[in-house]
Amino acid sequence: MSTPQPPLLTPEERLALEQKARYDRLTRNLAIGGAVLCPVIALMPPRKLDLYTFSLGIGFYLSADHLAQQYNGRSLFQQIRWSSPVKELPTEKAKETSRILKKREEAERARRDALSGNAGQKEGRPWWNKVWMGEEEEGWKERRLKEEKRALEEGKTYTTIILDQIWEVWSWEKKKGGKENEGETREKKE
Structure with missing residues (x-):
């Protein structure tokens, strides 16, 4: 049995294949360097979030994307999108x-x-919304406006209203004890 011989290439085709292999090797080495060096440079002092850091992040992503594309033929975005769970179950059971x-x-x-x-x-x-609004329910603006109007009618100034709201936020754990304790503590501090 004879082994199959590779097809004979013309000098131009051989030169093109060698150049492509050299180009692929160079881009792979640059991608490995970018995947390692970009995060290292971004973490060096002074660490700040600016256009330079953003461009290093893009360089890292492009390097990792190129390596993933070479390794398995799919980009990182395609891998993330395709790794979603199965949408349809196979059997009735x-x-x-x-x-x-x-x-x-x-x-x-x-x-x-x-x-x-x-x-x-x-x-x-x-x-x-849960983080931003906390345990507030619908209609909180109307309740605040009514409280503000009532406080102004009682003779309070906007400064005291703002300080009361700051105190309410600051002592949120102490609110569980009752509003009477909160008022007494505030009067003692004043």
């Missing part, structure tokens, strides 16, 4: 099991909310 598990999770969540007293809160609020 798997679908039924998934339905049962979802019902159990919902029942457990409802039981936990009922025990903690959070049953009346909205489940659909996004996390950033």
